[in-house]
Amino acid sequence: MRSVSVGEVARRDVITGSPTETAVEIAYKMREHGIGSVVIVNEKDEPIGIITERDLVIKVVSQGKNPDEVIARDIMSQPVITVEEDMEVNEAVKLMVDKGIRRLPIVDDNGKLIGIVTMQDILQVEPYLVATIEEEMKKFQEELEELEEVSEIIEGVCDLCETYSEELRFVDGVWVCPECYEDILGREIEDRELEE
Structure with missing residues (x-):
């Protein structure tokens, strides 16, 4: 079987920001x-963060900071881990699991941003990697539990269907x-009925 890169x-249509943009501009x-991340690039279009x-929630909202005054440079995760486009997807998943991340910006030979790949992208083409991805998801459970304490309902991209919503809830x-x-609640009710 041929490996997928x-x-x-x-x-390829990566949404980027500059290190001097405000948290409000990034959130906008x-x-x-309808995305869950913005890659911060320098003037050469090289990813720097x-x-x-979650960065916005943990580093801005939960700390009561004014998002109009917080700039990207101060809240971005850095250094950003990047890969080249010829890396095989199974290696990318291993890297994501090892580093506890869900997204990998892709750069060319000169370090210029040319794309981004997510766990979801990989799962759609290589579903057999779901077990490895599930391991990675467990690593984030503690972080997500912290987020639950910050806010019961937030805006963002659904972790399951990757659709933007203004009413995300923290469940399981x-x-x-x-x-x-609603799907989760429906399954729980069905499970209870089967047990009875």
């Missing part, structure tokens, strides 16, 4: 594009939109 499954980009929804270790929340 991250370049084959990558998203996430909302506008990444900001996720993941942030879910109202539709996925």
Whole structure:
């Protein structure tokens, strides 16, 4: 069986930001594009950091900071881990698991950003890697439990269907939109009925 490279499954239309943009500007980009992260690049279009929804919640909202005054440079995760597009997806998953991340910006030979690949992208083409991805998800459970204490309902991208929602709820270790929340509740009711 032929190996699939991250370049084959990558998203090429990466939404980027500059290190001097405010948290509000970054959050607006996430909302506008229905995404869960923004790659921060320098003037050469080289990735120097990444900001996720969780960064905004943990580093800005939960600390009561004014998002108009917080700049990307101060809240981005750095250094950003990047890969080249010829890396095989199974190696990318191992790297994500090892580093506790869900997204990998892809760079060319000169270090310029050319794409991004997520766990979800890989799972869609290589479903057999789900066990490895589940291991990675467990690593985030503690972080997600901390987020639950911060806010019962937040805006962002659903961890299950990757759809943007203004009403994410924390359920069973993941942030879910109202539709996925109803699906989870429905399954729990069915399970209880089967047990009875």
